[in-house]
Amino acid sequence: MQLRVAGIVRESVVDGPGLRLVVFVQGCPHRCPGCHNAHTWDPAGGVDMAVEEILEMVRQNPLLKGVTFSGGEPFGQAESLAVLARQVHHLGKDVITYTGYTWEELQEWSQRDGAVKELLELSDYIVDGPYVQEKRDPALPFRGSTNQRIIHVAPSLAGGRVVMASWGSTQ
Known part of the structure; x- marks a missing residue:
């Protein structure tokens, strides 16, 4: 199975808690003004990578x-x-x-699309919502604007309401 990838950062501490491998996928319909990753918008950009190739990078870093x-x-x-x-x-x-869609939009979309439902359920945390330049706050942990939420997925799905991640608090 293939992914269209804009790039990979093998070790990051700014894209969630702990040391993380970050996969920047290619293609974005949101095109948020002020986006930090505007080079990822074009779905024809980037390169194709096998899922297994990315998984091997994860295996290589305990x-x-x-x-x-x-x-x-x-x-x-x-x-x-x-x-x-x-x-x-x-x-x-x-x-x-990370997604430019809101939790509520993803919930609705997941009713119609099994792959969206599966990715939603397999994500431990979702950082939702578009980047809004007017709501930019560099002091926020792990997100760019105050409208974005860090959602703990399993308890949110189980309880039928958004449960925020404790490590993303300051809102």
Whole structure:
């Protein structure tokens, strides 16, 4: 299975708690003004990579706490990322997915698209919402603007309401 990738950062401490491998997917429909990753917007950009190739990078670094999917828009490649997320969990690592969609939009979309539902359920945390330049706050941990939430997925799905991650607090 293939992913269209803008780039990979093998060791990051700014894309979620702990040491993380970050997969920046290619292609984004949101095109948020002021986006830090505007080079990821074009779905024809980037390069194709095998999911297994990315998984091998994870295997090679036992210090990783987990993998972060960013972009671009990860839910635009939900099927391939769900396959990768499942394997990341098998290695005992967690998954954080950044998205320009809101939790509520993802809930609705997941009713119609099994791959979106699967990636949503396999993400331990979702950082949701578009980047809003007017709400930019460099002091926020792990996100760019105050409208974005860090959502703990399993308890949110189980309880039918958004449960915020404790490590993302300051809102």
